[in-house]
Amino acid sequence: MQSFNCPLPLMRHETVQMGHGAGGKLSRELMQAVFMPHLGNVFLDMLDDQAKLSLPSGHVAFTTDTYVISPVFFPGGTIGSLAVNGTVNDLAVGGAKPLYLSAGFVLEEGFPLADLVRIVADMADAARKAGVLIVTGDTKVVQRGSCDGIFINTSGIGLLRDDVSLSCRNLKPGDRILLSGTAGDHGMSIMTAREALSFQADIASDCASLNRMIESVLDAVPQVHAMRDPTRGGVAAVLNELASASAAGIELQEHAVPVRAEVRGACELLGIDPLHVANEGKVVVVVPEPYASTALDVMRSFDEGRDAAVIGSVTAEHPGMVVTRTSLGSRRIVDLPAGELLPRIC
Amino acid sequence: MKFIDEYRDPQIALRLADEIKRRATRRWTIMEICGGQTHSIMRNGIDQLLGDTVEMVHGPGCPVCVTPLEVIDQAHSIASMPGVIFASFGDMLRVPGSVSDLFTVRSRGGDVRIVYSPLEALQFARDNPQKEVVFLAVGFETTAPANAMAVHQAAREGIDNFTVLCSQALVPPAMRAILSSQENCVEGFLAAGHVCAVTGYEEYRQIARDFHVPIVPTGFEPVDLLAGILETVGLLEDGRAEVVNRYGRVVSSDGNIRARELVSTVFEVADRQWRGIGLIPESGLSLRREFLRFDAARKFAVVHIRTEESPLCRSGQVLQGNLKPDACEAFGKECTPLHPLGATMVSSEGACAAYYRYHRNSELL
Numbered sequence: 001m002q003s004f005n006c007p008l009p010l011m012r013h014e015t016v017q018m019g020h021g022a023g024g025k026l027s028r029e030l031m032q033a034v035f036m037p038h039l040g041n042v043f044l045d046m047l048d049d050q051a052k053l054s055l056p057s058g059h060v061a062f063t064t065d066t067y068v069i070s071p072v073f074f075p076g077g078t079i080g081s082l083a084v085n086g087t088v089n090d091l092a093v094g095g096a097k098p099l100y101l102s103a104g105f106v107l108e109e110g111f112p113l114a115d116l117v118r119i120v121a122d123m124a125d126a127a128r129k130a131g132v133l134i135v136t137g138d139t140k141v142v143q144r145g146s147c148d149g150i151f152i153n154t155s156g157i158g159l160l161r162d163d164v165s166l167s168c169r170n171l172k173p174g175d176r177i178l179l180s181g182t183a184g185d186h187g188m189s190i191m192t193a194r195e196a197l198s199f200q201a202d203i204a205s206d207c208a209s210l211n212r213m214i215e216s217v218l219d220a221v222p223q224v225h226a227m228r229d230p231t232r233g234g235v236a237a238v239l240n241e242l243a244s245a246s247a248a249g250i251e252l253q254e255h256a257v258p259v260r261a262e263v264r265g266a267c268e269l270l271g272i273d274p275l276h277v278a279n280e281g282k283v284v285v286v287v288p289e290p291y292a293s294t295a296l297d298v299m300r301s302f303d304e305g306r307d308a309a310v311i312g313s314v315t316a317e318h319p320g321m322v323v324t325r326t327s328l329g330s331r332r333i334v335d336l337p338a339g340e341l342l343p344r345i346c
Numbered sequence: 347m348k349f350i351d352e353y354r355d356p357q358i359a360l361r362l363a364d365e366i367k368r369r370a371t372r373r374w375t376i377m378e379i380c381g382g383q384t385h386s387i388m389r390n391g392i393d394q395l396l397g398d399t400v401e402m403v404h405g406p407g408c409p410v411c412v413t414p415l416e417v418i419d420q421a422h423s424i425a426s427m428p429g430v431i432f433a434s435f436g437d438m439l440r441v442p443g444s445v446s447d448l449f450t451v452r453s454r455g456g457d458v459r460i461v462y463s464p465l466e467a468l469q470f471a472r473d474n475p476q477k478e479v480v481f482l483a484v485g486f487e488t489t490a491p492a493n494a495m496a497v498h499q500a501a502r503e504g505i506d507n508f509t510v511l512c513s514q515a516l517v518p519p520a521m522r523a524i525l526s527s528q529e530n531c532v533e534g535f536l537a538a539g540h541v542c543a544v545t546g547y548e549e550y551r552q553i554a555r556d557f558h559v560p561i562v563p564t565g566f567e568p569v570d571l572l573a574g575i576l577e578t579v580g581l582l583e584d585g586r587a588e589v590v591n592r593y594g595r596v597v598s599s600d601g602n603i604r605a606r607e608l609v610s611t612v613f614e615v616a617d618r619q620w621r622g623i624g625l626i627p628e629s630g631l632s633l634r635r636e637f638l639r640f641d642a643a644r645k646f647a648v649v650h651i652r653t654e655e656s657p658l659c660r661s662g663q664v665l666q667g668n669l670k671p672d673a674c675e676a677f678g679k680e681c682t683p684l685h686p687l688g689a690t691m692v693s694s695e696g697a698c699a700a701y702y703r704y705h706r707n708s709e710l711l
Contacts, residue, residue: 261347265347268347326389326390326391327390328359328360328363328391328395328568329360329391329395330390330391330394330395331391331394332389332390332391332704333704335702335703335704338440338683
């Protein structure tokens with residue numbers, strides 16, 4: 001995160017007031033003291049109700065996501081970097097080059113302004129790393145108790161490449177399935193950051209933008225069949241969605257899935273499968289077998305892809321199902337998690 | 347990872363599986379007691395390694411599954427009351443009662459919180475003296491010490507806004523009930539390692555003698571389970587009805603003496619209903635007289651609960667090892683983890699959930 005000079009002395013309050021969302025002087029103060037210093041650019045600086053953009057000709061991708069994470073600060077990121085990276089990645093996995101984002105904030109009355117500054121600075125940092133601009137935004141304040149501190153919505157526009165065709169319906173028997181790094185870091189970082197856990201684990205979220213790595217993979221291998229980012233539901237959910245959409249089977253090599261020792265340990269204690277745990281800086285890439293090693297090499301040349309691995313393949317057998325071979329040579333289904341991940345009793 | 351990887355070593359596991367096949371001269375039926383063992387067997391496909399030599403049947407050792415419907419309905423009723431903080435292990439939130447589950451109670455405004463230990467619930471009581479904090483104290487001998495500790499601490503500190511809705515179960519009486527049943531097919535047991543870590547296994551020796559069955563306490567990893575199965579097969583082949591500990595790194599014959607003392611300070615043995623099975627005499631724990639003020643069922647006199655089980659659910663047969671989950675007609679059709687008819691399809695330790703998760707459509711595997 002960048003170091004920032006706290007602009008708070010300019011402000012009369014230490015916490016968010018209802019007036020900060022009322023459109024008057026306090027709203028302007030919030031813009032000038034918090035948002036503009038970090039997020040400002042030629043579009044946002046116009047302070048119009050809309051950003052006027054000119055896009056190169058071609059097709060655009062458009063996506064939106066809302067971030068309600070608790071806690072808002074966690075090892076490896078904040079709700080701010082998450083809100084930027086999540087939307088950037090949703091564009092990138094569709095084969096789009098992310099360009100512009102909007103940011104909508106719902107703030108709870110009483111939320112510390114110093115925390116808001118930290119979150120906005122982290123958003124700016126993430127946007128800079130991803131090479132995108134936040135060009136329009138909105139802030140609403142709700143009464144204390146009406147939301148959990150801060151919610152952020154981001155929408156994003158990206159320019160679609162015309163040399164690729166990515167779809168979760170594209171899987172073909174023989175395709176290789178690549179994962180860009182370790183599974184489960186984000187979800188376990190959040191679970192262990194929540195106060196209730198009586199053990200401490202040194203697990204950082206993998207929260208990161210993947211557009212640069214993905215762009216390089218597609219430059220080298222435009223034949224990629226599908227890409228998904230395994231966020232909620234984890235790698236298992238993405239593989240099940242791909243298998244189901246393509247009516248193809250997936251054979252997972254469970255032991256090829258990279259998992260950090262700390263994440264594995266925490267999962268063992270809680271009785272949770274790392275394949276079901278959320279990631280925020282990983283991508284699953286499905287590629288025809290002849291191109292698998294090239295795609296893997298490109299991923300590994302990036303910091304965010306250094307632990308990339310081939311984790312499975314597509315098969316004509318058991319269509320719609322993900323099956324793994326255990327280390328003992330037996331086979332079992334890899335299922336979707338049923339709702340919220342619940343720690344076991346004993 | 348140390349203490350895990352060596353017990354998942356494929357070479358050792360496969361060697362044990364071969365040894366089991368060599369040792370067995372006929373097909374034996376062995377029950378693993380604990381739901382954690384059931385899940386490990388299904389997850390690792392251990393049943394597939396045994397060929398025709400051993401039939402594993404799945405026992406009643408899933409705390410969520412055997413908690414009586416009356417208690418679940420009481421929990422939902424108390425959790426819905428204003429001014430109550432209702433704390434529970436996460437596993438219990440999805441368990442269907444007669445009309446709803448705790449997630450639904452929470453979505454309707456009930457203050458339902460997931461905790462990892464009853465001592466966290468006790469902390470809620472200290473932090474919220476104006477609220478009533480109720481902990482859903484379910485489980486076997488494994489959870490009893492921590493639940494006893496919470497009640498004991500509350501008594502010592504004079505905390506009067508903390509109670510437990512108690513449904514503690516005991517393994518040995520359930521084993522006796524299974525062995526006494528006319529339908530019983532179990533010839534040997536893998537005893538639940540973590541239960542034995544608390545209780546030891548002296549009590550099991552009498553069961554082994556009374557019913558002439560070998561009992562082998564073991565753990566949860568593939569090598570633990572296969573070593574336990576091999577030991578049991580060896581005892582069966584030799585006709586020896588003995589207790590042999592194959593979980594020496596965790597279990598001793600006397601168990602955890604301090605934990606047992608605490609449990610018997612706070613709880614006494616009582617008759618208990620088992621969901622799907624019925625009443626088993628002296629198979630549960632209830633609070634002793636001097637701790638009755640911590641009994642949520644007394645404090646919140648919940649009456650007029652009329653329980654109703656799904657007529658399709660056959661979890662009672664599953665819990666006694668008489669029916670394999672995928673032999674139930676509702677399995678995977680009317681009954682799935684998202685729409686469970688019985689608790690065995692809910693819990694991470696339930697046999698039906700294990701089959702659904704790892705082995706449904708087994709003809710495709």
